[in-house]
Amino acid sequence: MADAVAAPIAFSGNPLDRADNLRADPDALAGMMNWKARLLLLDGLMPSMDDGGRLAWGTLADAPEDAELVFLGLDRADGGEKACFAAVPPQGDARPRMANPQLWSLMTSLAPDQLALYGGARSLVDWHARHRFCAQCGGSTKVAKGGWQRTCTKCGTEHFPRTDPVTIMLVEYDGKLLLGRGLGWPEGRYSALAGFVEPGETIEEGVAREVLEETGVVVRDVSYILSQPWPFPSQLMLGCMAYADDDAITLDETELAEAGWFTRDEVQAALEGRDDAPIVAPPPHTIAHQLFRWWIAQ
């Protein structure tokens, strides 16, 4: 994608080697679960921080007894090789789960590689916590393949971590961009339209359907720009560009509070956070923000 996106997109750039060949090797996994192994310290699903403002790590002794462990990968920094794990919170754990103000602040302060490592671990751990039972038969499941699978203890069905593709798109007409304000969003806060890809459609079809559903706008010439893993809980955001031949909007009021077309100057003003900006732009760690930047640079 364009060089206009200066930094790597937030939540990408996980520095660990996922070492997937080790996942299917129970002996190798067991051999790594020793005193040298590192445990990512989580408070529920929230990260814990060390004094240097980086993710805090402990040892496997810090995991609750009988906790299920997931293998995040190998840390090959400093010439060594450390196996990194995270523990699935015990069933019924009421500690922080959802994104909250503390987390939004972390997104701007954590180094990109730290944020990526946390995001990937969070998605995986959260998936385990919400998949303790088999969707096929209702039996209980247990962790397998180092945390990259759960297996039903009753019927043997194998379940795999879920990643949900979501299209998010800029739509341009006459030099202006179609943006929307979601239901319940603060006054003035606008972003790109977005929606889950459904079974039976391409990315391009998903983009066209979503824009049509939410605004009645017909698009053409859909192109992919960049993607982002988004760990709340586990989306793959597919950033696209599309064009319209008409600017008439028919709002789907069950999805959006408002939608409108905004000029290059207006989007630029929003990115800069200027007082005269007609809208508030999404924050920098979002793919929408990066799409805005990319569009301005075209």
Added chain:
Amino acid sequence: MADAVAAPIAFSGNPLDRADNLRADPDALAGMMNWKARLLLLDGLMPSMDDGGRLAWGTLADAPEDAELVFLGLDRADGGEKACFAAVPPQGDARPRMANPQLWSLMTSLAPDQLALYGGARSLVDWHARHRFCAQCGGSTKVAKGGWQRTCTKCGTEHFPRTDPVTIMLVEYDGKLLLGRGLGWPEGRYSALAGFVEPGETIEEGVAREVLEETGVVVRDVSYILSQPWPFPSQLMLGCMAYADDDAITLDETELAEAGWFTRDEVQAALEGRDDAPIVAPPPHTIAHQLFRWWIAQ
């Protein structure tokens, strides 16, 4: 994407209007479930065909009593408007589920719009059949939102149809393409490397990881080419192009039987099915085949 791909990619181009606004409207849904509604006739998960070689339809009276119905969308052909449904097979139904030779033959004979309609319906129906229980608590789930959701009858958790993003990529070095033969595939049958996108990575990171894991080849300059919905059971195939700076291969023998580099002439010969072709190309309804065609046309 390039015009080199003549026809729409297989399983895209569903002619139904998904009419998602109706899904959340129980009254509207109930109102559509009348004598005019059409039921896609399935034999397990296999399509039934009419005398004209098109998908066969019945009425809602053809669904098993108490069957869960999913709303596929509105058929607006011929100036009318018919609501289209499919029935989830009863629990324990042993009729055909997996892709079989009959289905592979259908893929070449069904009109593109018919194939797309069937593929989307198959993914959705199959998801329901495999998600009768709540992964969160083990309780039984029931269909909701016209089949675009299941809700737990015990804890109320909402579950949504799953779509799994998979990268599939051409890797080029010195004018040659890196292809692999999967374990158990017939001698000579090669395709593009592929793998599921994991939580915490972009499309581009997924491509690089997968190629590295399977062949030891390092890639750069990953670009997205085209996508395809693949209904076995419900993948979103993300076709990409990438480049390598070295052709040394270290095979992951748990994933691939063979991998090698093939020239433009060799790939062209395989696409034409020529006797002197060193490999057998994937069939035309696969995204790998379309990627091969795209690459040749570059």
